[in-house]
Amino acid sequence: MSAPKMEAPKEPLPAHTTSPNASDWELPQEGTSKPTRRWLGTTALGWTIADRFDRVLPPHKRYLGRSRRTFVIALVALLLILLALVVGLAVGLTNKSGPRNLPLPSGAETYTGDLTYYDPALGACGIESSASQDVVAVSHFTFDAVQVGGNPNTNVLCGKKIRAQRKYNGETVSVDLTVVDRCTGCKATDIDVSPSAFDKLAHRDLGRVPVTWAWLEQDS
Secondary structure (H helix, E strand, C coil): CCCCCCCCCCCCCCCCCCCCCCCCECCCCCCCCCCCCHHHCCCHHHHHHHHHHHHHCCCCECECCECHHHHHHHHHHHHHHHHHHHHHHHHHHHHHCCCCCCCCCCCCCCEEEEEEECCCCECCCCCECCCCCCEEEEEHHHHHHCCCCCCHHHCCCCCCEEEEEEEECCEEEEEEEEEEEEECCCCCCCEEECHHHHHHHCCHHHCCEEEEEEECCCCC
8 A cells, every 4th residue: 555645845935925926015036035224234223224114114015006115215205295395385474474674663764665656545544535645555564564453444554654755856855645555566665655746756757766765753
């Protein structure tokens, strides 16, 4: 009676999978039982980090149909893009908050900006004005900085005086102006005045000229 036939032992399965045909695993190349970790150095800390990284992202597994290396590069690139978007958003929000050192009537400073003109009517202060009056609209940055509540008519800048000054026809000319409005297109130190006030400081055809101005004391 012949002895029973012994079956040859099966080749052991790869350490990282339970199925040799799994589609999301890559078989290691012959002779490379463990991935090279030169990028982390040969210190104990480097090997510890590498081992933990391999446990989280096994080196021969496929991620979204890509190798681990390609997947990690794409993930890092995505994180950098998100970081850039966050930084850009933060910068944008900072710029929207308006410029610092606003020309508020808290001292005797003199400011330089652009002088333009517009046809006044019913302004943000709730005051009806005409083109023949010496009135001014200050920058929305300045106006909004001191606004309390939702009614712009109660803004503390309404009715305040500023003195605008510049060289015109070889002479230094100045005009006292009353704040009646808010200029949405003005930078912090720009002022927008009535046509009659502009005519006293510059030729109207110029449209926009540099001007120096300062707040006047309320009782002046």
